Amino acid sequence: MTNPLDSLIELTRALGEPQNDYVIIGEGNTSLRLDEDSFLVKASGHGMHGIGADGFVAMRIKPMLALLDKPPATLSEEKAITNSAAIRQHAALPPNALGGTEGGLSPSVEASFHAMLLHECGLRYIGHTHPVAINQILCSEYGPDFAFQRRFPDEVVLCGPQSALVPYADPGLPLALAIREKTREYMSAYGEAPKLILLENHGMIALGETPAEILNITAMAVKAARIFLGALMTGKPTHLPEEEAWHIYRRPDEIYRRQRFVAN
Numbered sequence: 001m002t003n004p005l006d007s008l009i010e011l012t013r014a015l016g017e018p019q020n021d022y023v024i025i026g027e028g029n030t031s032l033r034l035d036e037d038s039f040l041v042k043a044s045g046h047g048m049h050g051i052g053a054d055g056f057v058a059m060r061i062k063p064m065l066a067l068l069d070k071p072p073a074t075l076s077e078e079k080a081i082t083n084s085a086a087i088r089q090h091a092a093l094p095p096n097a098l099g100g101t102e103g104g105l106s107p108s109v110e111a112s113f114h115a116m117l118l119h120e121c122g123l124r125y126i127g128h129t130h131p132v133a134i135n136q137i138l139c140s141e142y143g144p145d146f147a148f149q150r151r152f153p154d155e156v157v158l159c160g161p162q163s164a165l166v167p168y169a170d171p172g173l174p175l176a177l178a179i180r181e182k183t184r185e186y187m188s189a190y191g192e193a194p195k196l197i198l199l200e201n202h203g204m205i206a207l208g209e210t211p212a213e214i215l216n217i218t219a220m221a222v223k224a225a226r227i228f229l230g231a232l233m234t235g236k237p238t239h240l241p242e243e244e245a246w247h248i249y250r251r252p253d254e255i256y257r258r259q260r261f262v263a264n
Contacts, residue, residue, distance in 0.1 A: 005053055008040055008125075011211035012055075015218065016048025022129040022218065023048050028203070029193035030214075031114035031126045037061055038087065041114050043105040043168055057107045058087040066114035068180060071173055078173055080244050082107055113176035113205075120183065121193035123207045127214040130203035133225035138200050142236045147198045157254050158220040158261065161245040162186075168201040175199070196221055213262045236262040 012030045015022050022028065030040040038060055046055035063085035072078045072141070086107055108114070114126055137146045147165035150156045164186040169178040179197060186194045195217055197205040206217035231237035238246075248254055 004032055004034060005040060005056060007211055008056065009051060011125065011127065011214060012042060012048045012051050014215055015129055016051065018049060020131075020219075021133070021223075022222070023194045028127075028129045029108040029110055029114070031111075031118060032060070032129065033061075033118040033124050039115060039118055041111045042108050044108050054105075057111075059107055059115065060085045060087060061115050061119055061229070064112050065119060067112055067173065068116055068176055069176070070164060075172075079190060081113060085111075105226050109172045110175065112173055116180050116185070117183065117193075117197075117205070118175055120180070121187075121207055123193065123209055125208050125211060126204065127206045127208075127218055129206075129218060129227070131218070131222045133222050133229065134198070134204050135202075136229060137225055138202065138204075139200060142228070142232070143198065143200050144156045146225065146237075149242075150230070151224065151227060151237065151239050151243045152249050153240075153254075155220055155224045156240070156245050156248045157258050158195070158216050159224065161242070162190075162194075163196040163198045165195040166197060166199045168199070170226065173204075175202075179205075183230050201229045208262065210262050216261050235248070 006226055008030060015028065015030065026045055026047050028048050029249045030048070031039055031041040033039045038058055040050070040056050040058055043055050043057050048124070063081060067078065067081050072081060084105065086105070110128065117123070117126055137143060144165060147163040150161060155204050164182045166182045169175040179199075183194065183197065193207060197207070199205070203222055204218070208214045208217060228237055
């Protein structure tokens with residue numbers, strides 16, 4: 001049986017490929033839910049391109065959820081709680097890849113939102129990146145237009161009929177709390193988790209069941225951003241009516257295609 005870490009390494013490296021222009025240097029992070037109690041997340045200070053087994057930390061989920069429910073008074077206390085949630089050695093990690101602070105690794109500062117999304121949305125993989133095309137929009141006044149409107153059918157099929165849009169918040173616990181609020185609003189309104197979360201002045205988060213789904217959502221979101229930017233140059237972009245977007249999203253043939261894309 002393939003170690004689950006191998007799939008996360010492959011996903012992270014693919015998102016980090018320089019030609020994609022999704023991340024540079026130490027930007028971005030990924031995670032994988034191992035079971036109800038633990039997950040793997042990229043370690044702080046590691047680039048996604050060419051990352052290896054020594055670039056991930058195994059963590060317990062419950063302490064991270066408790067961190068959001070009762071935020072500590074200081075950053076040092078927050079860091080201590082986060083580091084204490086790291087697992088020094090986990091069956092998913094090879095023997096020579098010691099996780100946690102004892103292994104010389106610190107979890108990503110954004111580990112809290114990974115724990116929360118994996119738990120509340122019930123999905124297995126998360127890919128968080130900062131694509132240039134996406135941020136050109138999210139660093140402008142057009143963020144809501146891009147998040148809440150869809151412009152072509154395959155954007156709907158892979159990225160969902162709408163995205164959750166999160167106002168800018170300081171990376172770390174403030175961002176995790178803001179993401180939780182907007183994700184819960186989306187799930188309450190539509191009865192399912194968003195596939196794409198957009199972070200104003202920051203980047204994007206793809207949520208899925210497989211590495212293929214994360215890669216497909218990310219690629220399609222970036223294509224949609226490029227189309228939107230191109231349309232802005234010709235005038236005001238048009239968009240699909242909201243009811244048409246939901247119609248496409250719920251069509252049986254498109255559901256079948258979406259399920260195929262998850263597996264491949």
